[in-house]
Amino acid sequence: MPSTSTRQYQLQPKHAPTISPSSTMARSRAALAALAIAVLVSACAADPEPVQDFCVAAAKTAGADGQATFPGFPCKPESTVVSDDFFFAGLSQSGAAAANDSPFGSAVTAGNVEAFPGLNTLGVSINRVDLAPGGVNPLHSHPRSAELVHVVAGEMLVGFISTAGKFYSKMVGEGESFVIPRGMVHFQYNAARNGTARAVTVFNSQLPGVVLAAPSLFGAEPEVPDAVLAKSFQVDGEIIKLLKSKFQN
Amino acid sequence: MPSTSTRQYQLQPKHAPTISPSSTMARSRAALAALAIAVLVSACAADPEPVQDFCVAAAKTAGADGQATFPGFPCKPESTVVSDDFFFAGLSQSGAAAANDSPFGSAVTAGNVEAFPGLNTLGVSINRVDLAPGGVNPLHSHPRSAELVHVVAGEMLVGFISTAGKFYSKMVGEGESFVIPRGMVHFQYNAARNGTARAVTVFNSQLPGVVLAAPSLFGAEPEVPDAVLAKSFQVDGEIIKLLKSKFQN
Amino acid sequence: MPSTSTRQYQLQPKHAPTISPSSTMARSRAALAALAIAVLVSACAADPEPVQDFCVAAAKTAGADGQATFPGFPCKPESTVVSDDFFFAGLSQSGAAAANDSPFGSAVTAGNVEAFPGLNTLGVSINRVDLAPGGVNPLHSHPRSAELVHVVAGEMLVGFISTAGKFYSKMVGEGESFVIPRGMVHFQYNAARNGTARAVTVFNSQLPGVVLAAPSLFGAEPEVPDAVLAKSFQVDGEIIKLLKSKFQN
Amino acid sequence: MPSTSTRQYQLQPKHAPTISPSSTMARSRAALAALAIAVLVSACAADPEPVQDFCVAAAKTAGADGQATFPGFPCKPESTVVSDDFFFAGLSQSGAAAANDSPFGSAVTAGNVEAFPGLNTLGVSINRVDLAPGGVNPLHSHPRSAELVHVVAGEMLVGFISTAGKFYSKMVGEGESFVIPRGMVHFQYNAARNGTARAVTVFNSQLPGVVLAAPSLFGAEPEVPDAVLAKSFQVDGEIIKLLKSKFQN
């Protein structure tokens, strides 16, 4: 049962406005860890056709010792595959506390191939999104997957921006769904003052990949040059420095 | 908002063992309707890559007047696309009563491209499965999609048979998930004496297609010859006739 | 020349009606062997695009010693590839005797990538089907391939059931062909009292995979619960036990 | 039953060495017709994933009246599809006479989507190749399909050239097979002084496309400039003119 490898990440920028200074460093480390996980989450993004019934992911040991690897995950020997390999309990634990604790007010528990090895080659995955009151699963895109948001509790504003620059959004309640085309920037937002909201988000990819808009642009390592950011956002360098201060260490 | 086109189907064979004779004819018609819907559900099975941000499905009018059609669905003009096209409320209504009323003890509410036109070309869909106590979503396969079962309420036994003839299964509780490889025969079963169970099942296809094992073999029109069925199942013609009586009109 | 690795399988359920009890155990073992081969035949089912001119399959040694493997087959070093790697003689031997000896009255000689390593990555394969008088290549489906049946000798009824529950069939004579869409349940049946029939069946997959309808449902290991089968087929437990007795050991 | 639309083409260059001058004009017209058919045969070359169980090809009327068309073939309305749509008798007639009558000594009867509309979207097709003694199915390639040659009668030399410039070939007898990777130049040749040979060639495409090496280079319309051909083949203009004389009108 792969539940011990479940990954729960809290998206945390460096200096969150509502957080006391003393906790900044700890949070920075948490943010780094979150980013590291986001990296793992987004390392793969496309899903070729399966060539076998299944190929339960085995540990990628070759990569660990600095050797060259092939893309994707190797298969556990078929003789050792058991029913538990197709089972995943990682989304049953609440992410509400983690959401509260995050500057974004959100927590995403990933049920992708890294947490749930049985998904390998099957082209589908599922995340759990918990939103604190006022929390947002911040603007991001998935390079290789559409996303279907299905609200399980509470309600949330779900929206995306098309490449034509049109913003489509809807308040989505319990048992209702909203779909986001592949590659489009989108978010989920709990506008309520009280009351959490929860959704499962499902993907047609075993590892949809995540490009978090703000951390990607302003928190990259090494830094994207200020001149490039300033010209792209049509603002001066002070604004760029302010934005960078939120996402860098 | 496409919720009026939501399809809820109850899988009903002709002579369900626990059903009084007087209700047979009404049930036969219901079974036919159910089958007709299953046909619609399974008319498309594969998902090519999208070639645009989205292509909200418009009515397939060409087919209605007997003209030749191209595979798949045409797109609503982009200028008429609104946020509601990406929204679907059809899974918010309970299928518990329909499950109780079905000889299988189950009801599947489809959230595929026929019910939710915004899914067109996006390669993802979602169903709701309600199981009465003792109910089963009967043995079936999806020709073009893996399936991830995520239990929302209660618990159910979920299992599939690999092409190697191995049976993998697990009791899956609230918030837990089980994944079924593409094309494998599988089921969901509520073993509880009391208490319903509910899941969402998600697919990496906008219309995964359904091959219901028993109705397909024993209820086809015209009939599959008895000799072929008898030899394939290694039983005599009486057993075949009995099985056919459950699924034909 | 890979002809020594040609696989010829006889599909044999446990208790075939016309078979004397004393031969049951031997047949059971044969059935097991047949099933084992069917498993190999169906281990892969999808065909990604080739990335080289060819990649003649080498032995999958990594899997043999319990190590993790990547999906598919490794390539023989190109410098060792010879003309014989693209040649296959395995279908030139008659399967008529094997068909006579089988409770189904049929023998399938596989010319897929496991028998014919040169097919690796080329996305095509070919089987030979021999049918004794009254024999049937029992109801089955191929998860990843359409099938074109081309009759070489005699005539046979070929049919499939669409996901819409319609049964399409035709008596197909020498030099004639019939095509079966991907994933649809189908069969070939020699209705003649005397005279064998023979076909080649061709696939757009190097390993199309086989789901044998009856053995899959009633012969899985471990067993599919009786309650699930009984509810799915709408019959009582006695019928299920009878059906299971034909395909289990 | 689409057998009336079966296409049988004889590949005929303009001035075949063994042909009397008086028959040249008639042959030129035949060659033109053959080329026209080769064009139809090769109009489509790739096969996307099917999106429905099947889509029996209807006439492409839109193209006939000069309107823009979508790639591929439209579908016959599903309600009008019958068993005969999946059946094809076109390969049951001998091509031996046509092979004798052809300067190449070969006749190819096509069983692709244009002759056999039921193949549309199914990704598989089959041809019959008849070879007179000394006849050759001349050097050609299929841009979008591997080819598996299965000899039904007699024997023939089958060979292909890899992109590495290696020539792989084998004498293939009755019941034996040889496979040719996608896009590689290949041929079948009946080296026997007496006795015809016959094969079925199967493809993982509904319309594999044909690039006939010599007619393509030396018979194109308008002509490929002599200077380009002379430099590419490293011969002088006289040789190019000789070669062109064989394939142009």
Place this chain on the structure above:
Amino acid sequence: MPSTSTRQYQLQPKHAPTISPSSTMARSRAALAALAIAVLVSACAADPEPVQDFCVAAAKTAGADGQATFPGFPCKPESTVVSDDFFFAGLSQSGAAAANDSPFGSAVTAGNVEAFPGLNTLGVSINRVDLAPGGVNPLHSHPRSAELVHVVAGEMLVGFISTAGKFYSKMVGEGESFVIPRGMVHFQYNAARNGTARAVTVFNSQLPGVVLAAPSLFGAEPEVPDAVLAKSFQVDGEIIKLLKSKFQN
């Protein structure tokens, strides 16, 4: 020759810092036009396999009159296709003046399927990028295509951010190339004080699609709520309003 349909777009935010107030309205309209073109550019993003040799794009008239359309472009009748359909002269005109005139200091001339109809179904396209001194082709991503930047004149800094948050960049001179993986945010920047720079950028898609980072987030219509943007960028509403003022009308 389709050069009259060549699209040259200058990416222009509303209030560019170096632009006099009196020209704002004119620029706003120019920005709108630019955005409209960007929309066209990004309307398609994925490329299915071709099913014919070619399918030269015809006008999409069905869409013009409010009818439903199929995804992609229809084909010009093959009989009307001429050599000029495969030819494109649109990149031969300098974009230097347009780059100078743009607040970003850049001009992109598109050679995608909308400008060059012969590319339809061929899965490849090419743009010309002109950069004024200090100009940037602002941060953006292509949802469906990798990009290979080949510098033709001058030199430019080219960089992208991986989903792991790593920034890869290089100063690329004349005749040199840099490649950007699919979906990654990237830019080209001419750091020189004097001297323009020019590149061709090539894509494995006929219409790669463009998500311009800043205009997409801050210039969408209707507006993305300030609360969502503020929480995502971890700044207060004033900063968001400032950023929106640059890209909205």
Place this chain on the structure above:
Amino acid sequence: MPSTSTRQYQLQPKHAPTISPSSTMARSRAALAALAIAVLVSACAADPEPVQDFCVAAAKTAGADGQATFPGFPCKPESTVVSDDFFFAGLSQSGAAAANDSPFGSAVTAGNVEAFPGLNTLGVSINRVDLAPGGVNPLHSHPRSAELVHVVAGEMLVGFISTAGKFYSKMVGEGESFVIPRGMVHFQYNAARNGTARAVTVFNSQLPGVVLAAPSLFGAEPEVPDAVLAKSFQVDGEIIKLLKSKFQN
């Protein structure tokens, strides 16, 4: 920086008409080397979907020691990937001298995955073509890629032959482009008496593969039988021997 592994190949048949006899042997060896490189260039031809952001190609050591390998290239460990892996300087050096020195009057410098490892899994590549006055990049096809020719200096005739036998061509000048569908036979030809010409050719494949028409047919090893070539080209054996003499050793 992989520029040391840049491959520049001069296409050289054995006896080029304008070359003095004494230089034949040296040229033969050069031709062999050229062929060897062409082989490498064409070893891979298709591009599956990427499954990670990138996978910079590492050396294929497994193949070197005679072991079985998987198709494609392994990935350098991600921690060792640097900006230079995405950079390629190999096309900045002129191929004019090599073109002059070649019997075809052309030199192609490859920027495919073998020369530029960062392209691995990204599905795009770029070549540089230098043509001496009167030089031709000889008739050839790419099994797995369309080609967009973009002229950088001078002008050249670019043409291809469709599978329908139609020849499409155009004189293409500086800054202009011409596109060639996948798998079609094509060439570039510098008709000028003085003045070189130069183009970049871009592909939607990391290794498009090359089938050189004349060397493939007349220079294969072992030789394609004269009888097969004579019958296919409808000429006598003397002409075949002459043609073979140009491309064999």
